[in-house]
Amino acid sequence: MIILSGKAGGIIILRRFIKVISPLLLLPSLAMAAYPDAVQVLVDEGLKVEASFDAPGGLKGFVGRRNGHSISLYLMPDGEHVVIGKMVDGFGQDLSAEHLRNWLPKPDLTGAWQELADSAWVSEGPSDAKRIVYVFSDPNCGYCVVFREKAQPFLERGIELRHIMVGIIQPSSLAKAASVLGAEDPVKKLEFHDSQFPRDWLESEENVPQDLRRLVQSNNQLMESLFVAATPSVFYKDRDGAIRKIVGLPDDSALSEAVFRDPE
Structure with a gap:
């Protein structure tokens, strides 16, 4: 048995220690790779x-x-x-x-309602409505036009519809959405784009003011974070107060019995 003391012994022991642990230094990258390389x-x-x-x-x-x-x-x-x-x-x-x-677990929508409320939206219907419905809407989305048309009779019953404007479908979508959010009369501007569909509106997004651009991009990011990839995507509360979503155009029964059911 050889016992080394002092500085020399410390250096030799340290070198042996380094030789032992140096292969382990390679392990974190392997251990942290939770999936096979192809995944x-x-x-x-x-x-x-x-x-x-x-x-x-x-x-x-x-x-x-x-x-x-x-x-x-x-x-x-x-x-x-x-x-x-x-x-x-x-x-x-x-x-x-x-x-x-x-x-695939269901997305946790617990905090989604406040996120929707904090987004950039355009309101139709009474501002003091007891029931609110949110919809992600792209001005170049034909199904969004149909959804808005179908929604109008329900708004007269005391329901507020909030259009969260996004720009995801065509290059002109961002500029159109920004023009709605920045308009003096947003609903009138939304109606204008609906009346023009499906004709393309050749407005370059390069001309969009930065503040409006950020609003639309933030809405785009919110839409992605809520795991919806199509417009219209509708969010509403059921009778128990739980948040529900429908991706795509809801059928007529879903509209009347769930999305736009009478305020309680």
Whole structure:
């Protein structure tokens, strides 16, 4: 047994200690990579993986969201390749839709109502309404025009509709949305764009004032954070006060029985 003391001994022990721990210094990057490389690449690009599971065919399944879209992906048995998209069985059944239903958690909308209230919106209906409905609306969205038309009779019953203006569909969308938010009479400006649809309004977004640009971009980001990727997307409260959402144009029964039901 050799015992070293003093400075020399300390240096030798330190060197041996460094040799032992130096391989461990490489581990954090490996340990922090929560997914195989083929999946991690997508995570680095913005995919939020929310669940993994054993999929048919010996594959490893993952479900998550990116830019408001729900996504299913499947890791091949070699662990090095990923297939993104729909999985079907021999009967033509959409297994991916089932995987999304079973494994993808519902978004937590607990704080969404205040976020919606704090966004940049245009109001139709009574300002003292007992019931409020929010809708993300793009001026280049034909279904948004239809939704607004269908909403008008309900507003006369004491319901306020707040249009959260976004610009996501066409290059002119941002400029159109900004023009509504910045107009002296926003509802009249919204009506103008509705009357012009589907003709393109050749207004460059380069001419949009920075304050209005930021408002529209903030609305775009809010829409993405609430995991909605299409317009119109409607948010309302059910009879128990829970926040509900419908992505896309609601059918007539949903409009009358849920979204625009009579104020209580």
